[in-house]
Amino acid sequence: MTATLADVAARAQVSPATVSRVLNGNYPVAAATRERVLRAVDELDYVLNGPASSLAAATSDLVGILVNDIADPFFGIMAGAAQAAIGEERGAREKLSVICNTGGSPERELTYLTLLQRQRAAAVILTGGALEDPEHAAAVGAKLARLADAGTRIVLCGRPPLPGDSVTATLAFDNRGGSRRLTDHVIGLGHRRIGYVAGPPERTTTRHRLEGHRSALAAAGLRQDGLVVHGSYDRRSGYDATLELLRREPELTAVVAANDTVALGACAALRDRGLCVPGDVSVAGFVDLPFSADAVPALTTVRLPLSEAGARAGRLALGLEPAPPGGIATVHGELMVRGSTGAVRAGG
């Protein structure tokens, strides 16, 4: 059978309490004794019984990271950075950080939250935009409140703030502002017929980015609600939506996309229609994923610091970093002007 604390204690000729104290490093133990205990641990190949430990201490070593779509690098990068940050923190007892993929399903989101609650997780990180559905938002809010009650730290990363005080810290992306600056840039290049490929309408991210876009249009005195097409956050969707935009407005000179993946789909559609980027039509994305700078032409986009945000979320979840004042930090994007946007063509 697997060795237990008592076995280690017997071998090291100390009491179980002492072994526990050595392992947790939260109580003074004489150097010689510690030495002896560690040797016994090693010799028996002892691994702490997590459930027993969690039961007794009423907290666990689990940190859950919820993502909407693990196949999307947007989430992969944030989650990976959070996990790396948590793994780097080699305290007496390393936390086990784990990624849970909801696939964008509200039910799965709640199920994972419940499952993490059952495991008495030490912390939960929610990444990416929330769903607009108020009923679901309320359910999540209630769940988070119960988690917080039980001592679980809650961190939102790239997600809009939640009312109530159950959230430990929120890192909110400034989607509106970034989007505003992006479209301002496009307008500044002289474009007037600007199509927008939006994300799925049920996500907050979609709305915020769209609002930023619209505010830029409004500031320039442009009104063109007809040039917005909704889709999902994938390439195919960007491709299809762009064809639709072209149908609605053949004289289009710019396409602003909800994210980089969609923007790449837009580029493909334009190319297939015989249009040059940016010669005929400029294209802009959002997020700045790794491939965006490598694309041909390199994509103009708004860089969101995903790694940094993920890592910070990880540290916040561990309580290694104080929460920002008010519990909320707004993370701003940086406009990256690259080759995919250019001045409007003559007569455009």
Added chain:
Amino acid sequence: MTATLADVAARAQVSPATVSRVLNGNYPVAAATRERVLRAVDELDYVLNGPASSLAAATSDLVGILVNDIADPFFGIMAGAAQAAIGEERGAREKLSVICNTGGSPERELTYLTLLQRQRAAAVILTGGALEDPEHAAAVGAKLARLADAGTRIVLCGRPPLPGDSVTATLAFDNRGGSRRLTDHVIGLGHRRIGYVAGPPERTTTRHRLEGHRSALAAAGLRQDGLVVHGSYDRRSGYDATLELLRREPELTAVVAANDTVALGACAALRDRGLCVPGDVSVAGFVDLPFSADAVPALTTVRLPLSEAGARAGRLALGLEPAPPGGIATVHGELMVRGSTGAVRAGG
């Protein structure tokens, strides 16, 4: 405070044992009693204490899924499918399946294994190729043996079989065979100067695919070890390696890549050099990721059933599906001939 089993029992006017039995559904309980218990659970918003349960029952609800690089869709798809399959199985008590990203680091791999061992995980799924390093392989083998001893189910998905009997089931991709057929196809199109962009030398996947490629060359009486360049599994790497191949053999007419992402990088490099795919140079990939069929031209590749394999791994981890005879199932890839490969150009 959070409600406990005893609270529920008191409210439902039954003993704690009965509540436990209702919750676990592994013992007959009269319908009326069950009803009463469930109502109490609901009213108190009771959530089982996982650690306590795991301690008493000596098994936990955790299933760990280890991946090398979560940002790579190859892993994202397998892990996502496994997680979905596990989430679908709504037994009395749903398992919590979680993804752990090792980032390809041997230390992280072992650390996660230890952490999962500490949590007394019910199962562990290891995805993707293993490291060639025999020392590390031995360490992993030993770790898995201890996990298996403790009752943890071990499933390998897309990973070569491991000696010893600690592994519950292995789903091994036929990388050699698939690769062989792919290069056979390219040779069949008349190509003779064929470059190969291999993956990182330290992974078994790389070696197996390369072996398949070489066996096809050998069968055709071709010897060209000089036309193999190693890199990592990303786009950039495919781009750089292709330029290198072109330097070594300007008369190249085909490039076979270790995977689709790399193949796309190869296409970009060729395009930047003014070469047409497949007009001047044919390109082939491996795996068949979602974007591969959409690419222009659509990528010829070997389709690995990632979703199916991931889902099956999930079911095997739960013990819902009997292990294949001998514990090992070879999963074959299907050659997908698409637009990126064509007959060799005249005089090529």
Added chain:
DNA sequence: CGCCCTGTAGAAAGCGCTTACTATCCCCCT
């Protein structure tokens, strides 16, 4: 010279659940 304080270690009481084992109850069969 006795006392208290500091540093170190042990004893033991749970943490909240699961699960033998035991106890009823009631129905049916002989």
Added chain:
DNA sequence: AGGGGGATAGTAAGCGCTTTCTACAGGGCG
């Protein structure tokens, strides 16, 4: 009518830790 047995439910003994409280030793101080 008595006994056997199936269907339910309760009792209580842990599971392997953590942690409070207690114990003891040694040393500085009054």
